[in-house]
Amino acid sequence: MPLGTDYARQDCSLARSLEIVGERWTLLILRDAFWGVHRFTDFQAHLDVSRAVLSARLEALVEDGLLSRTGTGHASYHLTEAGLSLWPALYALAQWGEQRTTPGAPRRLFFHIGCGRLEPDGRCGACGRAPLPADLEIRPGPGADFTVRDDPVSVALREPHRLLTPLPPR
Amino acid sequence: MPLGTDYARQDCSLARSLEIVGERWTLLILRDAFWGVHRFTDFQAHLDVSRAVLSARLEALVEDGLLSRTGTGHASYHLTEAGLSLWPALYALAQWGEQRTTPGAPRRLFFHIGCGRLEPDGRCGACGRAPLPADLEIRPGPGADFTVRDDPVSVALREPHRLLTPLPPR
Numbered sequence: 339m340p341l342g343t344d345y346a347r348q349d350c351s352l353a354r355s356l357e358i359v360g361e362r363w364t365l366l367i368l369r370d371a372f373w374g375v376h377r378f379t380d381f382q383a384h385l386d387v388s389r390a391v392l393s394a395r396l397e398a399l400v401e402d403g404l405l406s407r408t409g410t411g412h413a414s415y416h417l418t419e420a421g422l423s424l425w426p427a428l429y430a431l432a433q434w435g436e437q438r439t440t441p442g443a444p445r446r447l448f449f450h451i452g453c454g455r456l457e458p459d460g461r462c463g464a465c466g467r468a469p470l471p472a473d474l475e476i477r478p479g480p481g482a483d484f485t486v487r488d489d490p491v492s493v494a495l496r497e498p499h500r501l502l503t504p505l506p507p508r
Numbered sequence: 509m510p511l512g513t514d515y516a517r518q519d520c521s522l523a524r525s526l527e528i529v530g531e532r533w534t535l536l537i538l539r540d541a542f543w544g545v546h547r548f549t550d551f552q553a554h555l556d557v558s559r560a561v562l563s564a565r566l567e568a569l570v571e572d573g574l575l576s577r578t579g580t581g582h583a584s585y586h587l588t589e590a591g592l593s594l595w596p597a598l599y600a601l602a603q604w605g606e607q608r609t610t611p612g613a614p615r616r617l618f619f620h621i622g623c624g625r626l627e628p629d630g631r632c633g634a635c636g637r638a639p640l641p642a643d644l645e646i647r648p649g650p651g652a653d654f655t656v657r658d659d660p661v662s663v664a665l666r667e668p669h670r671l672l673t674p675l676p677p678r
Contacts, residue, residue, distance in 0.1 A: 345536070347556050349656040351605030351615050352539050352598065358608070359601075362530070366515070369522050386517050420608060426629065427604050428522065430597035431529075435521030438528070438590060445521050459596065459630075459638060468629060486519040 358402050359424065363387055364395050368421060369428060371405065372471055374505035375491055376414045384491035417502070425471045426460055433458040436481075443481035448474050451500065471501045528572050529594065533557055534565050538591060539598060541575065542641055544675035545661055546584045554661035587672070595641045596630055603628040606651075613651035618644050621670065641671045 345353040359365050366385055375381055382392055396415060399405040404421035407413045429448075436444045437458065448456035451473055454464025461468050477498045478484075484496055490506040499505060515523040529535050536555060545551055552562055566585060569575040574591035577583050599618075606614045607628065618626035621643055624634025631638050647668045648654075654666055660676040669675060 347656065348536065349615060349653050349662075350536070350539070350602070351609065352602040353536060353605070354609045355601045355605035356535060358605075360530075360532070360535075365526060365530075366518065366520070366523060369520070423607065424604055427597065427600035430600045431525045432520070432522040434594055434597050435523070435525035435528075437593065439521065439524045445519060483519050486517065492519075 355427075358404070361395060361398065363391060364399065365428065365431070367392070367395055367399065368404065368417070368424060369432075370491065370505075371415060371417050371421065372425065372428065372501055373476065373491070373495065374499065374501065374503045376416060376504060377412065378415075380491055380506065381415075383489040384487075422471060426468070429456075429460050433460075440481040444479035445481045445483070447477045447479040449477065449498075451475050474501045475499065476501060525597075528574070531565060531568065533561060534569065535598065535601070537562070537565055537569065538574065538587070538594060539602075540661065540675075541585060541587050541591065542595065542598065542671055543646060543661070543665065544669065544671065544673045546586060546674060548583065548585075550661055550676065551585075553659040554657075592641060596638070599626075599630050603630075610651040614649035615651045615653070617647045617649040619647065619668075621645050644671045645669065646671060 345357055359368065363385065367381060370381055370384055375384060378392065378396070381396070382389065385392065396405065396407075399421070400407050400415075403418055404424070405415045406418050407415055432446075450456060450462035450465065450467075450469045454462045456469070456474065457463050475498050476495065478496055494506040515527055529538065533555065537551060540551055540554055545554060548562065548566070551566070552559065555562065566575065569591070570577050570585075573588055574594070575585045576588050577585055602616075620626060620632035620635065620637075620639045624632045626639070626644065627633050645668050646665065648666055656662075664676040
């Protein structure tokens, strides 16, 4: 990956992270995987990215151990433990975006299932713990704009959806 | 910025974040600003990045309101409130890199000054709070490699250093 070469002389854990997830589109692919997107065609429809770029990014993520691929032909991609452990960073970056662009009207809300709403620091407002992604539900927030996209993933996300469960539902 | 165009059809706060900080080198420039780097020549010496790229990235960060520039000629760059609010995301991403690449031997350690060590979740192990960057000290960890770089910023970071205070010291 080109970033690897560029950042090689930075003795820094952030640079190492960016070598893996700093490529264009990579974090959005991982985001979709957290939502529950598993199939190439669904990633593509939701991301509007070329087949070539999507293939390359998925390949790199499998190689770097963040996604595992099962099946052939209609392969299915799932977050590994290493991929799942990126959740706090991904959530923190998304929260920063919410606060920067639509303060007071988040596009997405997250709930600790059966407990409370997730705070911007990643902890449940009710129990104070930092739930695992599998215990979270995503719901449209007051800032969501349903007119932007109508691909199957976007349509499914207009309703509450448990993270990591297949999206779109089949 | 090219990423803006690419991600424009993603109604997503993460995509908005990446439009601002997803450009190559941008997060490493912000990292240096958190450490206390303020001057063009120091960013350049620490990052090994071309003058043209560094100029463009600093310009964009000022335009996006994450850095402020003071002085002319020998300008000085400082994180704004918006820039400072990126700390939790930047720290989370760096921690993920530490755990992925050198588990058990972090390159950098962070301390809540006068209190305790910062945990991977960004909270102080002693008081349990999430300190502001200005209240943190960075120190080399057991995984630090002093042989990689000898620019003035890297040399200064071989000793404990309070975040946001000028680096290298003058």
